[in-house]
Amino acid sequence: MTKPVVSLDQVTIRFAGDSGDGMQLTGDRFTMDTASLGNDLSTLPNYPAEIRAPQGTIPGISSFQLHFADHHVQTPGDEPDVLVAMNPAALKANIKEIRRGATIIVDKDEFTTRNLTKVGYETNPLEDGSLDSYKVHAVGLTSLTVAALSELSLTRKEAERSKNMFALGLLTWMYHRPTESTENFLKAKFGKKPEILAANLLAYKTGWNYGETTEDFAVSYEIAKAHMPAGKYRNISGNTAMAYGLIAASQRSGLKLFLGSYPITPASDILHELSKHKKFGVITFQAEDEIAAIGSALGASYGGALGITTTSGPGVALKSEMIGLGVMLELPLIIIDVQRGGPSTGLPTKTEQSDLLQAMYGRNGESPVAVIAPSHASDCFAIALEAARIATTYRVPVFILSDGYIANGSEPWMIPSVDSLPDLHVEFAQTQEDFMPYLRDPKTLARPWAIPGTKGIEHRIGGLEKADKTGAISYEPANHDLMVRARAAKVAGIEVPDLLVDDPDGDATVLILGWGSTYGPIASAIESLRANGEKVAQAHLRYINPFPKNLGAVLEKYSKVLVPEMNLGQLAMLLRSQFLKDVIPCNQVRGLPFTTQELVDSTMAVIHA
Amino acid sequence: MPDLALTKKDFTSDQEVKWCPGCGDYSILSTMQSFLPELGVPRENIVFISGIGCSSRFPYYLETFGMHSIHGRAPTIATGLAISRPDLSVFVITGDGDSLSIGGNHLIHSLRRNIELKILLFNNRIYGLTKGQYSPTSETGKVTKSSPLGSLDTPFNPISLAIGAEATFVARTVDSDRKHFTEVLRAATAHKGSALIEIFQNCPIFNDGAFEIVKDGDTKGAALLQMVHGQAIKSETHGLIHDGASLKVVELGSVDESDLVIHDAHNADPSYAFALSRLSSSELSHVPVGIFRDVERPGYGSMVNNQVSDIIKAQGAGDLNTLLTSGDTWDVE
Numbered sequence: 001m002t003k004p005v006v007s008l009d010q011v012t013i014r015f016a017g018d019s020g021d022g023m024q025l026t027g028d029r030f031t032m033d034t035a036s037l038g039n040d041l042s043t044l045p046n047y048p049a050e051i052r053a054p055q056g057t058i059p060g061i062s063s064f065q066l067h068f069a070d071h072h073v074q075t076p077g078d079e080p081d082v083l084v085a086m087n088p089a090a091l092k093a094n095i096k097e098i099r100r101g102a103t104i105i106v107d108k109d110e111f112t113t114r115n116l117t118k119v120g121y122e123t124n125p126l127e128d129g130s131l132d133s134y135k136v137h138a139v140g141l142t143s144l145t146v147a148a149l150s151e152l153s154l155t156r157k158e159a160e161r162s163k164n165m166f167a168l169g170l171l172t173w174m175y176h177r178p179t180e181s182t183e184n185f186l187k188a189k190f191g192k193k194p195e196i197l198a199a200n201l202l203a204y205k206t207g208w209n210y211g212e213t214t215e216d217f218a219v220s221y222e223i224a225k226a227h228m229p230a231g232k233y234r235n236i237s238g239n240t241a242m243a244y245g246l247i248a249a250s251q252r253s254g255l256k257l258f259l260g261s262y263p264i265t266p267a268s269d270i271l272h273e274l275s276k277h278k279k280f281g282v283i284t285f286q287a288e289d290e291i292a293a294i295g296s297a298l299g300a301s302y303g304g305a306l307g308i309t310t311t312s313g314p315g316v317a318l319k320s321e322m323i324g325l326g327v328m329l330e331l332p333l334i335i336i337d338v339q340r341g342g343p344s345t346g347l348p349t350k351t352e353q354s355d356l357l358q359a360m361y362g363r364n365g366e367s368p369v370a371v372i373a374p375s376h377a378s379d380c381f382a383i384a385l386e387a388a389r390i391a392t393t394y395r396v397p398v399f400i401l402s403d404g405y406i407a408n409g410s411e412p413w414m415i416p417s418v419d420s421l422p423d424l425h426v427e428f429a430q431t432q433e434d435f436m437p438y439l440r441d442p443k444t445l446a447r448p449w450a451i452p453g454t455k456g457i458e459h460r461i462g463g464l465e466k467a468d469k470t471g472a473i474s475y476e477p478a479n480h481d482l483m484v485r486a487r488a489a490k491v492a493g494i495e496v497p498d499l500l501v502d503d504p505d506g507d508a509t510v511l512i513l514g515w516g517s518t519y520g521p522i523a524s525a526i527e528s529l530r531a532n533g534e535k536v537a538q539a540h541l542r543y544i545n546p547f548p549k550n551l552g553a554v555l556e557k558y559s560k561v562l563v564p565e566m567n568l569g570q571l572a573m574l575l576r577s578q579f580l581k582d583v584i585p586c587n588q589v590r591g592l593p594f595t596t597q598e599l600v601d602s603t604m605a606v607i608h609a
Numbered sequence: 610m611p612d613l614a615l616t617k618k619d620f621t622s623d624q625e626v627k628w629c630p631g632c633g634d635y636s637i638l639s640t641m642q643s644f645l646p647e648l649g650v651p652r653e654n655i656v657f658i659s660g661i662g663c664s665s666r667f668p669y670y671l672e673t674f675g676m677h678s679i680h681g682r683a684p685t686i687a688t689g690l691a692i693s694r695p696d697l698s699v700f701v702i703t704g705d706g707d708s709l710s711i712g713g714n715h716l717i718h719s720l721r722r723n724i725e726l727k728i729l730l731f732n733n734r735i736y737g738l739t740k741g742q743y744s745p746t747s748e749t750g751k752v753t754k755s756s757p758l759g760s761l762d763t764p765f766n767p768i769s770l771a772i773g774a775e776a777t778f779v780a781r782t783v784d785s786d787r788k789h790f791t792e793v794l795r796a797a798t799a800h801k802g803s804a805l806i807e808i809f810q811n812c813p814i815f816n817d818g819a820f821e822i823v824k825d826g827d828t829k830g831a832a833l834l835q836m837v838h839g840q841a842i843k844s845e846t847h848g849l850i851h852d853g854a855s856l857k858v859v860e861l862g863s864v865d866e867s868d869l870v871i872h873d874a875h876n877a878d879p880s881y882a883f884a885l886s887r888l889s890s891s892e893l894s895h896v897p898v899g900i901f902r903d904v905e906r907p908g909y910g911s912m913v914n915n916q917v918s919d920i921i922k923a924q925g926a927g928d929l930n931t932l933l934t935s936g937d938t939w940d941v942e
Contacts, residue, residue: 032937035937035939036937036939038939038941181937228941229941230941230942231940231941232934232938232939232940232941233938233939233940233941234933234934234936234937234938234939235937244932244933247927247929247932248929248933251929256693258689258692258693260685260689277927277932278916278917278920278921279917279920279921279924279925279926279927280926280927280929280932281917281921281926281927282917283692283693283913283914283917285688285689285692285913287685287688287718288714288715288718289714291682291685291715292682292684292685292688292714292715292718293685294685295678295682295684295685295686295688295689295715296685296686296688296689296692297689298686298689299658299685299686299687299688299689299690299691299693300689300690300692300693300694301689302676302686302689302690303689303690303693303694303697304693304694305689305693305694307689321679321682322679322682322685324679325678325679329676414941415933415934415938416933417930418929418930418933452653452654452655452656452674452690452694452697453653453654453694453696453697454653455651455652455653456653457653458652458653458672458673458674459674459675460622460624460668460669460671460674460675460676460677461675461676461677462668462669462675462676462677462678463661463677463678463679464677472624473624473669
């Protein structure tokens with residue numbers, strides 16, 4: 001008998017289990033299979049800072065949320081429609097965020113008295129009626145997997161490890177995902193370990209068959225392709241897009257890419273990715289500390305390379321003095337800060353936008369740098385190219401403020417043609433008489449990029465204040481005043497595109513103005529508000545220093561400007577101080593992106609205040 | 610060496626030298642300016658990178674490329690430059706505070722990686738630019754502005770530290786001995802990887818006479834144990850013999866000349882060079898000078914660049930379009 005198939009327009013699924021249960025891999029595979037089917041999607045990996053917290057405890061729970069649809073998707077979804085919980089801890093840690101009526105699939109084998117007690121369940125939630133308002137499927141994920149693999153010569157423990165593939169197979173059946181891509185992935189990953197490969201493939205297939213044959217799962221679901229502009233697509237995370245963007249910037253500028261980096265969550269994946277691409281002439285240097293990482297990048301820049309350093313908030317704190325030297329030397333330098341919860345070590349694996357003021361002002365002296373921020377995962381590609389344009393044109397350190405959410409989250413990306421990418425060609429200073437290392441270009445106010453190896457322009461630079469034009473050491477009061485203002489004017493004069501405002505009828509009075517990774521949640525809230533007949537405008541800042549030239553006029557136009565940020569009001573502070581506009585901050589620092597609903601609620605409160 | 614017909618004058622910048630009168634740095638600068646023509650490297654391919662401190666003003670006075678960076682971090686900047694620009698000759702100028710205190714981490718990591726840097730450590734055993742606090746090489750008990758009752762710190766022995774950090778070239782010289790310093794420079798610049806040269810440097814203002822015993826004509830002959838590869842290590846009055854696993858200073862004449870240690874700078878075992886480094890105490894009664902260790906190990910920059918060129922040779926240069934369209938892709942019509 002064929003089971004009925006129900007059509008849905010969107011679904012949000014959350015996979016949750018122990019850190020060692022392979023939930024990130026499971027989520028990644030489901031994402032890739034969903035992307036290749038043509039749904040639009042957005043993901044939210046969420047994992048603890050500990051590599052393996054004690055098994056079966058709430059602190060050890062790792063989850064992966066995926067929102068996919070037949071239409072444009074802006075966020076990983078507020079409340080999952082489906083929770084896959086590999087143990088009682090995963091259920092307990094996530095149940096509060098699951099909507100009533102949602103489907104919950106649990107591994108019933110894990111719901112032992114011992115495991116239940118460990119997380120404080122006095123009675124078994126699978127039996128005590130507390131889950132009556134959900135559709136619960138209690139499946140023996142562990143026992144079914146072990147039974148399916150009994151023919152293989154694996155220990156029970158080894159066999160149990162494939163239970164995530166059983167779960168993936170089951171979900172793959174439920175949502176009609178193709179299986180070839182995951183099968184190929186497993187073959188590539190475990191090709192050298194035939195037993196493990198066989199176990200994973202068999203568990204995957206068994207999970208799929210379980211859905212197909214058992215009565216427990218009566219229906220399956222289809223989600224039609226989303227309408228997306230024609231082109232070639234791939235799914236991409238923010239960190240991978242950033243790495244690709246940097247390689248593209250190197251190729252388009254003809255500059256050697258030099259990355260100096262020290263491992264730090266959640267930025268390390270950029271280092272990992274770039275270190276794979278040495279055939280592009282990429283040099284990756286894993287330094288002894290954050291200072292050496294940026295020092296080496298600045299040294300490479302001085303030599304004419306595209307010098308880059310990647311880090312997160314605590315690393316930026318250590319790099320501050322070297323960024324100041326970059327400001328003083330007026331050399332190109334790209335600093336990528338994948339922000340995480342702070343202060344101090346804070347929440348290493350959770351997202352936040354609280355390094356904005358650190359990027360702007362976290363140095364001694366008047367030390368202006370450019371600050372830009374990607375709006376969503378695939379935007380990291382374009383923002384990397386922009387950082388290279390600004391850094392090399394204006395010879396200035398450029399901050400890219402990414403964050404944990406878009407760094408690890410992924411989405412479909414229409415792959416651009418290489419010819420459509422900007423030309424980033426740069427000119428170095430040439431051999432000349434009476435070379436002046438601090439003679440500024442009248443248009444950009446940039447000084448020459450004068451690299452060693454160029455005959456006749458040997459000169460000395462350093463962190464001491466320079467005389468205008470000659471660059472010689474100068475303690476002259478008027479000269480210092482001139483140079484401080486010149487460095488400020490140079491950054492203020494960086495050309496950036498005007499801020500675009502989405503205000504379809506042009507008569508909204510409320511503007512939601514965000515920056516960085518809040519783009520998706522804000523766009524989703526705007527859609528929801530407009531669907532309810534509210535007039536709301538949206539604008540999103542990719543350029544924070546300098547701001548777009550029309551920003552003042554935009555702020556002027558709206559009587560109420562709501563500024564959502566995952567901090568306690570840092571952009572709001574900048575806007576108020578620069579434009580004397582009393583913007584309305586909207587803040588949360590829970591380590592997770594805004595939900596659509598909380599932004600809808602905050603906006604409604606402003607509209608009807 | 611190509612004859613570039615350069616002279617000392619060609620390496621002298623137009624900047625007025627602003628060290629205190631009598632500073633040992635003058636002599637170091639002059640020796641360097643005299644030596645550079647012999648290096649046979651065009652001026653534009655030479656870069657001096659310094660940190661912060663009196664010695665770190667050095668690059669301003671040389672007509673080459675130069676950068677006066679920030680405190681302790683010169684090796685990091687020099688590392689990025691040397692790796693990405695293997696065509697350049699990169700020198701690091703640093704002091705005992707700059708390289709052994711605030712920048713200690715970078716010094717040891719540069720040495721262990723064997724980055725192609727020639728590091729000149731001006732050791733005057735004092736903080737000069739900040740006007741006279743004890744440094745990480747000051748002797749224990751030293752009375753300074755910040756240690757009125759005597760410093761409690763045990764000093765670093767920079768040579769021991771460098772050897773412990775897997776340095777492939779380690780030498781010591783004295784600021785005023787131009788001939789010896791030039792010989793050491795010659796060997797250091799011929800060495801493929803990192804080279805650390807400790808230079809005993811007098812600070813006439815805050816630590817005058819710290820090295821008098823190895824500079825004064827009456828005492829230096831006895832104090833300086835000359836290390837010349839292939840020759841017996843000895844001063845005018847003393848020699849060196851093996852003493853179990855260690856080395857021992859003995860009066861010449863008290864042992865047979867043939868029992869003296871014959872210097873082997875290329876000895877692969879670092880414990881030999883380490884034992885030599887331990888002969889110098891704070892009192893400087895017996896101070897080995899010359900090259901402690903000069904062994905071959907591939908330079909880091911050349912290995913980094915070989916990884917890049919090897920993969921390009923094997924797989925061809927990367928193609929951006931191929932990269933962007935790699936992995937799972939799909940077409941939307």
